[in-house]
Amino acid sequence: MAKPLVAFYWCASCGGCEESVVDLAEDLLKVVDAVEFRLFPVAMDFKYSDVEALPDKALAVSFINGAIRTEEQEHIAKLLRQKSQLIVAYGACAHLGGIPGLANVANRKEVFETAYKNTASTVNPKGIYPQTVTETEYGKLTLPEIYDTVQTLDQTIDVDYYLPGCAPPPDLIMNAINAILEGKLPPKGSVLTSEKALCETCERNKTKPDKLAIKDIKRISEVKADPEKCFLAEGIICMGPATRGGCGERCINANMPCRGCFGPTKEVKDMGARFLSGLASIIDVDDEAEMEKIAQSVIDPIGLFYMYSLPSSIINRKQGV
Amino acid sequence: MRVLTCNCHGLIKFPELDLGPDVKIEQYDNLCKLKLDIGADETVVIAGCSPNLLEGIFPNANAEFVNLLEHITLVNHSPEKAEQLIVAAVAKMQNTPPVKTKVFNIKSKNALVIGGGIAGIEVATQLSKNGLPVVLIEKTPFLGGTVSKLDRLYPEGTPYSHTLMPLINKLQTSGNVTQFFNTEITDVTGRVGDYKIKLKAKPRGVVECINCANCIDVCPVEVNDAGKKRKAIYYIPTFPDMYAIDFDTCTKCGECVKVCPGKIDLEQKAQESDIDSGAIVVATGLNWYDVSKVEEYGYARLEGVMKTLEFERAVASGALYPKKVAIVYCAGSRDSKHLPYCSKICCLLGLKEAKLVKDRFPDAEVYVIAMDMRSYGTYEYLYNTLRDKGVSFIKGKPSEIHRRNGILVVKTEDLFTNELLEVEVDTVVLNSGFVADTITFDKFNIKLNGDFPVLFENAGLGNYELPRGIFTAGAATFPGSVSETLIDARKASYSALSLLRQDKIETRIPQAVVDEDLCSVCRMCIGTCPYNAISVVDDKIKINEELCMGCGICAITCPSYASQLEGWNHSGLYEQIRALVKEGDVLAIMCRWSAYNATEQAAHDKLKYPENVKIIRVPCTGAVDPSHVMLALRNGARGVLIGGCYPDACHYARGNFRAKAREQILRLNLEALGMRKDRVRLEWIGKDEAQKFADIVYEMNK
């Protein structure tokens, strides 16, 4: 039997998702045995034209990581949709927008100014910024357009499954690949991990008191966290209750609270708003002025509540910019 | 799905409605007069007059009410807006499953009464007289409780036996009452109508007794029982008519056994028993506050400084002949370091002790030192009597009591004369307040306000539609006079009786429901419930159906939407708001108990407010989801107003505070997202504050 054809593509991402494939270690050999790659920019030399030449639905599955923020990314995502039976949004950025999605607090102009001018290491006295078309003596050079708003993969194309995480952990990757190879897939639209939030499996949940009541909100950078105790119970913001489990508590085990890279559980459309609501609810003061003070101690609410999910949330970008 | 519309005798003009093929529109002239049948599994939209009215007519309908009368007709808003409200209500109900019927079978008709003081005795009598089998348990060997320790009762100073003995006698002849003495509860399981209770009776020691009193002659152990001397083997002339051994002090010397013509067993074992009951009355009475904690008053350190009860018993039994007495009021009461509350009856007890002294020793000097004299109601006459008898009243709070040359000195200011006084006396009575027997309250998960279950919650004492079958009576509810205690006991009897007369209770009040497949047992919801209705049972979150009042606070807390309030689930409201809010609107999400009524009042006060204000009704501001607020803003809302009850006046105790915290952080978040934070406002709007509502929505339109 012919091996299933597979694409592994990157959009706006950091390369960590490619790295996660390498993390499969010896399992990677099994994967390479079982499938045949047709696009894998980081590792193999295929051209877009190779994909364009394929008949529609020829690819069994395309794994796409990264958010969508350029014309090129949108174009390839759409091309892969056309050529694939299944699309898997791979990693937090494709799933929710991820860290690149935080650019939605600004627009293209501001991003350019920061990246190509204002950073300390940049020297750009003429204020030259990337252009989609540049005339040179050698002819016309083109670059894909960069958009004002970063999008998730499913805001651009129809997505069948999501492999969550920044980056997805090896066990979930292998489960997903096996499920695809064996045709044992859950309903379309599923996120291929636990249905419950992280607290369910977190060891520290045992130390949590039944009644959570916090009198102040702390940032992990301000305190020395007890390595055993539930962060949230100590007033340190941990997104665990609002984040799908399945990551193996990677951050918690490194004594860092969860920042939510696995995204929300299935009923939740806006994980930031949902967590915010829960967090506010466990503040144990009834005095309005005191409450205001505690609320004010939430510094950088977007970085906190939407670190990985701004483009996927109800209000997906900063307004008025 | 059906949409029932009512034109209210032609008052309401209807828009042309096209709600698609799945929705059937029925039109009525006066829905309120018809006995329409709406099925329990059906979800409907009812568009007509006020939901406050229609809810009374269709109490069991799974309905979203659209108030066309007050939100459209009377305020001259357009039929198009009416249509939008109806379309949005349909969108909500198409995504809202019906409320489940809750059934509680009253399997056991037994009533358990805990406490053999006057309240417990009265409850047991009332219930058994009405034909119910009653189990009465008392933790000491005798009936009578606090009253049986007193010499006399205020205001008249009648001996307790005037009141207590007739009550006890009535109990003994009232019917089917099983009495357990020296007995405590070790375990409680089950719920209303079906409680299983384990009892443990400590040994009495005396097995058969003819009341000859031989034993007290030979018992070598003397005990000071709150100011009165007795032996380790003793008797209180109430019930039962037999002696008992106080094993906390008995040395088991065996002297009594030798002289007893009856039977004494010093090695008697504790006895356990199981009972079932459908309703429980907690009549565990009160305890005096431990006044030794008020260190500056020197109790236990200074001889002659006594507690009220000790003083009363010592004077009454002739063990004490005071010549100069200071009665210090509020010893540890209304004091944030001790009891923050007023125990209500101690002022009168202090007057009673003053009268006791004056009755016995008319020449004795009595000083009552009090910041306030709360001789409420007709008890003022007792206060006046004592003034006439020459008792001196000093307005002040003593700062210190010490002994000087064998005399007790009470240092106090006198706020009438603005002098610092040193009152010299031989005896000081520390008139302290009361605490409840909280161990029993804990066993039955009775929510307390301070030490007592009196909740200043306008909604009433817990879930009135779903009684847990647990009632408090007498001083366990709050300290009161003997007559107040008996009245409270009868109220509790009535509640228990009307519950046990039923074979089952069926209700359809919306409650929180937890989806186990989504709940991570993160426990964020538990502490937010104002009624302690949420707990972890076998590693799962459980909502106690007898306690949940349906406020929705937990549902909006849950980071996974695992907990949802029936009738108000997140997707229903999401679809409602999505359909309702158009560019430039102001969405007003109003608490059904206060702010929503103000929006109705606005119509009757002929106030005008802009057409673009869209009102939806929620159980509590604590049930408003920040995500829904964000959705409204994304849809183009100019602003979102959340209106609810003033601080402390929330129908669900603390929902508005939860809402306040969420609003605060949500506003920060919106600011970070580049929006003006005053686009979201949480405002306290009383039910009659129509003008305030109108002013705010005008402001939000600017």
Ligand code: SF4
């Ligand atoms: S809140 Fe964080 S630390 Fe606490 S149990 Fe949940 S995941 Fe673990």
Ligand code: SF4
């Ligand atoms: S703990 Fe949270 S942030 Fe860390 S990997 Fe797991 S889901 Fe992601």
Ligand code: SF4
């Ligand atoms: S000696 Fe025995 S019979 Fe007599 S009073 Fe004492 S216990 Fe009762």
Ligand code: SF4
């Ligand atoms: S918070 Fe409200 S809805 Fe939730 S369990 Fe408690 S009473 Fe019920």
Ligand code: SF4
């Ligand atoms: S907040 Fe939600 S997920 Fe957490 S324990 Fe409560 S119901 Fe479960």
